Amino acid sequence: MIGFTLSFPSLLATVALLYAVYYWYRHRNIPGGPRGVPFIGYAPFFGRNPQDKFLTFKEKYGKMFSIYLGPRLTIVLNDYEAVKEAFLGQAEIFSGRSPGFVFEFLSLGEDGKTHGILLAEGEKLKKTRRFVLQSLRDLGMGKKRIQISILEEAAVLVDIFRKNADQPFNPLPTLTASVANVICALSWGRRYDHEDEDFKKILSGFDIIPTFLSQASVLLGYPMLRHLPGKLRRSWENLVIAVRWNQKFTDGIIEEHINEYQEGEPRDYVDAFVKQQRAEVAAGVDIENDESIFNKEELRKTVGSFFGAGSETTTMTLYWAILFMAHHQVVQKRVQKEIADNIPMGGPVTVEDKAKLPYVEAVCREIQRCANVTPLGVLRCNLEETTLLGYRIPKRSNIMVNFLAIFRDPALWDEPSRFMPERFLDKEGKLYEPPFFMPFSIGKRACIGESLARMEIFLFFSNILQNFNILPCEEFPLPSLEEYTTGISCRPLPYKIRLTTRETDPFHRV
Numbered sequence: 001m002i003g004f005t006l007s008f009p010s011l012l013a014t015v016a017l018l019y020a021v022y023y024w025y026r027h028r029n030i031p032g033g034p035r036g037v038p039f040i041g042y043a044p045f046f047g048r049n050p051q052d053k054f055l056t057f058k059e060k061y062g063k064m065f066s067i068y069l070g071p072r073l074t075i076v077l078n079d080y081e082a083v084k085e086a087f088l089g090q091a092e093i094f095s096g097r098s099p100g101f102v103f104e105f106l107s108l109g110e111d112g113k114t115h116g117i118l119l120a121e122g123e124k125l126k127k128t129r130r131f132v133l134q135s136l137r138d139l140g141m142g143k144k145r146i147q148i149s150i151l152e153e154a155a156v157l158v159d160i161f162r163k164n165a166d167q168p169f170n171p172l173p174t175l176t177a178s179v180a181n182v183i184c185a186l187s188w189g190r191r192y193d194h195e196d197e198d199f200k201k202i203l204s205g206f207d208i209i210p211t212f213l214s215q216a217s218v219l220l221g222y223p224m225l226r227h228l229p230g231k232l233r234r235s236w237e238n239l240v241i242a243v244r245w246n247q248k249f250t251d252g253i254i255e256e257h258i259n260e261y262q263e264g265e266p267r268d269y270v271d272a273f274v275k276q277q278r279a280e281v282a283a284g285v286d287i288e289n290d291e292s293i294f295n296k297e298e299l300r301k302t303v304g305s306f307f308g309a310g311s312e313t314t315t316m317t318l319y320w321a322i323l324f325m326a327h328h329q330v331v332q333k334r335v336q337k338e339i340a341d342n343i344p345m346g347g348p349v350t351v352e353d354k355a356k357l358p359y360v361e362a363v364c365r366e367i368q369r370c371a372n373v374t375p376l377g378v379l380r381c382n383l384e385e386t387t388l389l390g391y392r393i394p395k396r397s398n399i400m401v402n403f404l405a406i407f408r409d410p411a412l413w414d415e416p417s418r419f420m421p422e423r424f425l426d427k428e429g430k431l432y433e434p435p436f437f438m439p440f441s442i443g444k445r446a447c448i449g450e451s452l453a454r455m456e457i458f459l460f461f462s463n464i465l466q467n468f469n470i471l472p473c474e475e476f477p478l479p480s481l482e483e484y485t486t487g488i489s490c491r492p493l494p495y496k497i498r499l500t501t502r503e504t505d506p507f508h509r510v
């Protein structure tokens with residue numbers, strides 16, 4: 001028998017060599033990118049706004065690049081062509097969702113399994129999306145029915161704004177409550193007084209979640225870090241409390257609603273769900289089966305994702321919209337003139353007026369392009385290994401989109417840094433939307449709330465501008481439009497404006 005001993009240095013050399021071979025094999029032909037720190041990855045170098053940093057990588061690495069978020073390989077799509085090729089060209093393969101500890105926590109049912117649309121994949125995703133989209137369509141999304149709820153909410157908002165006219169005013173709390181109320185109406189057919197204590201408690205929970213939902217955080221790779229003593233742990237504990245409280249509140253309402261259910265035309269999403277659930281049971285389907293999308297856990301979690309995905313995004317778009325108007329007085333006057341010329345005095349602006357208000361529509365789109373409220377989208381993953389633009393993408397890599405690279409690409413937009421709503425109008429002055437305008441993303445996981453969000457943005461925005469002038473206030477200088485902070489959404493710096501009611505405005509009906 002031949003004796004075989006390995007000295008410590010040669011053992012080390014062998015391990016290093018094996019690791020080098022493994023590293024080479026794992027990374028062969030993947031897109032290049034900055035490597036960051038071993039085990040931690042690139043997240044510590046992102047700064048406050050990773051999308052800005054990523055934009056600078058376009059020159060060096062091209063249409064996409066790779067980074068590590070902790071141990072997770074992440075491919076960042078940094079160009080329209082890369083996003084189109086992945087999300088439309090290989091739609092099925094890129095339809096996975098990267099879990100992340102916050103999404104897992106939010107999707108965890110009482111049975112210890114994940115439920116709802118956010119993390120669904122494969123057949124379950126298809127079934128869920130089909131049902132959600134069909135139900136939202138039937139409930140009047142993008143059409144008339146949900147408009148009644150939005151206009152009711154817009155009237156309350158205008159009232160609150162009016163009470164705060166002629167003084168420094170932060171519109172954020174009112175916008176947050178109004179947008180959340182639309183989702184309550186959609187989900188279970190009820191709205192809440194903005195001062196209702198339970199409602200206020202729910203809204204305060206919304207503020208905590210975005211801290212943890214940053215798409216480009218080292219926490220995604222090493223979620224255990226949230227348990228280290230300090231600020232992160234405290235926020236995590238607050239988030240757990242807020243999410244549990246919100247879940248208990250919504251569970252109670254859903255339960256109540258189910259008990260009150262009456263056969264007939266569904267009034268809201270819970271009704272539509274219960275109706276289909278009963279039909280499935282009557283047809284002998286086992287709804288407690290893991291693949292069924294009609295058990296109660298699926299309902300609880302999908303309704304939760306309407307709030308999670310639909311509140312902050314829409315609220316922030318409107319919050320940006322007001323700041324943009326305070327900065328761009330000439331655009332504001334043109335919006336008001338188009339409304340005044342086309343809408344009878346006294347009546348609210350409605351969806352039916354859209355065709356008469358192409359400039360207002362163009363301004364809404366330009367605000368979305370410039371504000372870029374979901375700058376890194378929601379992390380996806382590829383369900384199998386594939387090749388994208390000639391590079392290998394290993395199975396289940398994180399896939400992240402840098403929407404800033406699309407919205408600020410000079411090859412796609414004239415003077416992309418300028419706020420110029422006319423870019424969304426054609427030569428005849430009609431609304432024109434290019435395919436690379438994609439604030440709701442594209443493909444098999446694109447936003448399911450797009451029609452609702454577009455409707456909310458149009459109705460809240462136009463009704464605010466019909467009633468008020470938005471002015472900077474001397475006591476609180478406006479923050480620049482180029483400054484923002486990024487969590488799951490991109491927020492402007494906090495600001496206050498001064499509203500004047502339009503009846504007293506000398507320019508009214510110019």
Ligand code: HEM
Binds near residue numbers: 129441
């Ligand atoms: C301005 C407002 C909004 C913006 C900018 C926005 C944007 C997005 C984006 C970028 C995604 C990720 C898509 C992808 O993975 O490719 C998404 C997903 C989603 N959005 Fe929205 N959204 C908005 C409003 C809403 C509203 C009002 C709702 C619901 C009522 C909603 C519900 C969802 C849901 C459930 C998903 C996950 C879909 C899935 O995983 O299949 N969103 N949204």
